[in-house]
Amino acid sequence: MIELKNISKIYPGSPPVEALKEVSLHIEKGEIYGVVGVSGAGKSSLIRSVNLLEEPTTGEVMVDGVLLSSLSSEELRKARRKIGMIFQQFNLLESKTVFHNVALPLYLVGKKRKEVEEKVMQLLTFVGLADRAEHYPGQLSGGQKQRVGIARALATDPHILLCDEATSALDPDTTKSVLDLLRKVNKDYGITILLITHEMDVVRNLCDRVAVIDQGRIVEQGTVYEVFTNPKSETAQRFVRTIFGQELPESVHQSLEKQDQILRIVFTGENAKRPLIAEVIRKFQTDINILQGSITELQGKPFGDLLISIQGDRKVTENIIQYLQEHQVLVKEVASIGV
Amino acid sequence: MAFDWTVFWPQLVDGTIATFIMVLVSLVFSILIGFPLGVVLVVTRPGHILENRTLFTILNAIINIFRSVPFIILLVAIIPFTRLVTGSSIGTVAAIVPLIFYAAPYFGRLVENSLLEVDSGVIEAAKVMGATPWQIIWRFLLPEALSSLILAATIATIGLIGASAMAGAVGGGGLGDLAITYGYNQFEVRVVVITVLLLIILVQLVQSLGNYFAQTVRRK
Known part of the structure; x- marks a missing residue:
């Protein structure tokens, strides 16, 4: 056109x-x-x-x-x-x-x-x-x-x-x-x-x-x-x-510890409706702290955006990332908060 | 020698009529010449709908030249041309020619200013609709500038009233002529006061009329 x-x-x-x-x-x-x-x-x-x-x-x-x-x-x-x-x-x-x-x-x-x-x-x-x-x-x-x-x-x-x-x-x-x-x-x-x-x-x-x-x-x-x-x-x-104000509140930012690993998880389509975080916690027996999150709709499709921190072993975190990716969830490691 | 008022009053009436004629006729011609001049000045300028640098530069210079010559000098300078057109260089009809030379470029500038005030977004909207340059001028620029154009014509008219009084200096007739002949040359202050009062009333009247029409158009 x-x-x-x-x-x-x-x-x-x-x-x-x-x-x-x-x-x-x-x-x-x-x-x-x-x-x-x-x-x-x-x-x-x-x-x-x-x-x-x-x-x-x-x-x-x-x-x-x-x-x-x-x-x-x-x-x-x-x-x-x-x-x-x-x-x-x-x-x-x-x-x-x-x-x-x-x-x-x-x-x-x-x-x-x-x-x-x-x-x-x-x-x-x-x-x-x-x-x-x-x-x-x-x-x-x-x-x-x-x-x-x-x-x-x-x-x-x-x-x-x-x-x-x-x-x-x-x-x-x-x-x-x-x-x-x-x-x-x-x-x-x-x-x-x-x-x-x-x-x-x-x-x-x-x-x-x-x-x-x-x-x-x-x-x-x-x-x-x-x-x-x-x-x-x-x-x-x-x-x-x-649109999705991704700045972490200052107090949350300060409460994080150095060894915490921060992940951004983006759920798209049907994944946004699944209780994936609960599954991860059960499966890996780990503590996950949700720092920020939102679920919105884009062009009629649900879209979730979560920022989580995982305490503990680096290896576990890698396994979690792999598990989430197998479920077609977009995972990004966030080095510094504020992204 | 006492001033003969019985002679003066009829002359005042004639003088007022002469002023009216001078102003009206020269106004009509000034608009006929100045209006297209102003439009051309706007549309031929760089970046406008009928850009033409040469035409714009030439017209711009000509207008500036006429606008910078004092009216009293213009009056004398174009006497040969006036004689050619009217067959005479003195009298009411002869005064009209220099008045047009004075007011047409002036009105052209005023029209130019009025049209430039129109938001360029309106011209953009016109282009988007596929309007021809002619349509842009008639259907967009002029209606949007109408109120401002009426005020421009008002200013030009008042300018002409002033200038027509000066034309009296070369025997143009009219109120200015009376003021000079009786008041200035014969030290008859009362005549000066009366003619000036008449001029003031005339100017007030024209301005009020202009404001009224401009306002009516704008309120729409």
Whole structure:
């Protein structure tokens, strides 16, 4: 659906800024794909290259099997109508009503009045703002403005929706309702969604797959489940940690003794439901101290994360690790606490 | 010699009408010229929707040149051109030509400023919808800047009222002419006071009207 091949973007200047370095992404039809990164990592340049709001310095952008850079400006305008976009700051026309804002893309292509009216009201009903048609954006809350933005983006029946930090200006409750709406857009209309965000929580709640971007490079990508349960790059680990606060309380930290062996155990899928720790304690007749733990759900699958300390013989610990690994549980020895 | 008020009052009426004509006609032409000028200045600047460095640089320089010449000098400097256009270099009609030269670049700058105030995100949203440059100007930039454009026209009008009074110095007619002929040359202070009062009322009126319309548009 969206294919980025070796995209680089260099902003001229002294020194020139390399915002994207050889970025390649492949986004399947119908999926929700998230790109996460800190500000300045290149997310904004990345998403703007998909509709050529920013032209990559090198590399290819294919959307719906069409090489965008090969299009004339008229063809590009047509192609853009099939790639909707919503923005962090909503970018609505403050001087026009909600109705007019949503109708604008239709007016631009010269749709008839009656047709426009029908379509706009249908879209406003879909986003839950039919009763606000005659309001001005200044009279709406942030969440409502973003709903208008979504309705406007859907007006031209796009195949793709690009979300540029769409919930970053919203409070947590509103964020959740906008994410629910985006999920509905994906399900009901079958629209492929590409979003960029600095909030890992957005990725966790909405996305199927995720790419982590750092200093203009994609450092990791995979399903949300993979990246959350087993982040490999340091950047990804840092982002995952923002969700599952993995810092040990100071008092727990201090109570640990030097010879204690600390393990991080990640249960995924069905394993998360098994009483594996109890089995280990019985089988190895050892003391296990649970330092921290959580069980959450990711993409509908349970996911457990435990930090334990084992006292005693090093050999026993190795046996325990082996036993757990045989049961397809991810085990990592943690050298220093705080990971 | 006592001042002849019976002669003065009809002249005051004529002078007011002359001021109205000068301001209105030159305003219409200044908008007709200055408005597209301002739009072009915005859309041709680097990074904008119809970037054209050459056109932008040239227009920018021309406007600066006209804006830096004091009006009284402009008035005299373009007399040959005025004569060519109106057939005369004195009188109300002749005063309109330099007024346009004065106000059109000024209004162009004001339009430029108003349009630059529009959030660049709105233009981005327009591009995303597949809007043509023409559509971006008419359907996005101008509606969003409308309130600010009305205030710009108000400022230009008041500028023209002031300048039209100066045009009186070269026999342009109008209230400024009266003030100079009777007040300045014949030491008739009361005439100066009356004409200046009239000008003040005119300016207040224009500003209030402008504020009202700008506010009405904004409240929508």
